[in-house]
Amino acid sequence: AAADGGGVQPSGNSVGGGSANVPGPKRVETATFKEHENQEIDLTKDHLRIFLSNLDYSLSEDDIRANLPSLKIVNVTLIRSANGKSRGFGYAELENEFEVEKALAMDRISLNGRPLFISSVLRDKEKRQKFKYSDDVEPKKLFVKSLPSDTTKEELEQIFGAFGKxxxxxxxxxxxxxxxxxxxxxxxxxxxxxKAVLGTDQMELRSHIITVAISAPPPKPASTAINANKALGISKKHNKAFEQKPRMSLIPTVVRKQLATAQDTNVTSAATSKATNGASLSKTNEDFRKLLLK
Incomplete structure (x- = not known):
């Protein structure tokens, strides 16, 4: 690979031939890309590398070098898709650790109309996921909001530089x-x-009232998981598709009515027996008359 390149950059235009050969170059490009993607990386130089992201897809390795003239860049490697197009991020190797520190201080510098994110190379996933900035109160740092859209860094340096270095x-x-x-x-x-907070908070800047306060980032969320629906007061919705429907009885209606009547009779008899402590009830003359007429 060239010193300033991103390794092999396959191109479909470099292969000639008729239409019968069109599928061939595509397979070659993919294989070439995979070979470049899986090449060995010297991890001992990670301390001299920086990770570049949020790049404009049209930028080449030479463009990045040209837009970062203050850095002593050894090489730039853009990560590319199988078709050779930039994926918007890559790596740059610098001459020494001092250059790396200088590059990290340039994080979010504007490059081709977009903020360029510059960070250390961290191959450990857990380290990458850690919060980059402090989550404690930062007494030396101010948070300024409601600024005009055309605000510049030089303008803020002039305003806030009046209160200290x-x-x-x-x-x-x-x-x-x-x-x-x-x-x-x-x-x-x-x-x-x-002093700057007292002197600039609620200051008017081109019809915008700006708010200035000591930087106090919000705390990290608790590690213990909470039920989001419960916290928001949202009741859990049941999926009707999975609710069990009542089963249809296969017993004929006439038989079910007879069973229900028999159960009611048994319940009544049991209640009567319990009420009389098992003793038979005395029959009236009307009861005997009904027996004789049967």
């Missing part, structure tokens, strides 16, 4: 490159951050 100014963008109208201002000491 700045460590960093970061405007936040969507992956599409659209400004979220929020920013983070970090000072070198806490007192300057406090």
């Amino acid at each position: 700045l460590q960093d100014v970061r405007l936040v963008y969507h992956k599409s490159g659209k400004f979220k109208n929020i920013a983070y201002i970090e000072y070198q000491d806490e007192s300057a951050a406090g």
Whole structure:
């Protein structure tokens, strides 16, 4: 692979021939890509690599080099699909660890109209999933919202630089490159951050009233899982398709009525027997008359 390339970049236009040979090049491209994808990687150089993501798909390795002139880049490798197109992320190897630190400080720099995400190379999945930024109160950092859409980094440096020496100014963008109208201002000491809050909170900036506060990211969700439906007050819906329907009785109606009458008679007899403690009831003259007339 070339020093500045992303390994082999297959192209369907490089193979000639008639229409009968069209399926052939496709199989070759796929095989070539897989060979490039499965090539061995020298993991001992991961400390000199950075991971680049949210790249414009039209950018090439040379474009990335040209747009990051301040970095001493050894090589750039874009991850590509089977058809050779960029998947929007890749790796860059730098000359030394100092260059890596310099690159990480450039995280979210605008590249071709999109914020470029720059991070360390972490092959451990658990480490990648950890929250990147602090979730504690950051007394030296301010969170600014409701900014005008045309706000620039230089403008914020001028406004907030009046209260003390700045460590960093970061405007936040969507992956599409659209400004979220929020920013983070970090000072070198806490007192300057406090003064800035008092001096800029509710300040009007081009008809926008901005809000400024000490950065306090929301806490991480509890590790114990909760029932989302219960928390939202949503009752569980039963799936009628799986509800058991009452079975149809196969006993004829006449027989069922006779059984029901017999059960009622037995219940009545038992109740009567219990009420008289087992003793027979005395019969009236009407009872005897009915017996004689049968």
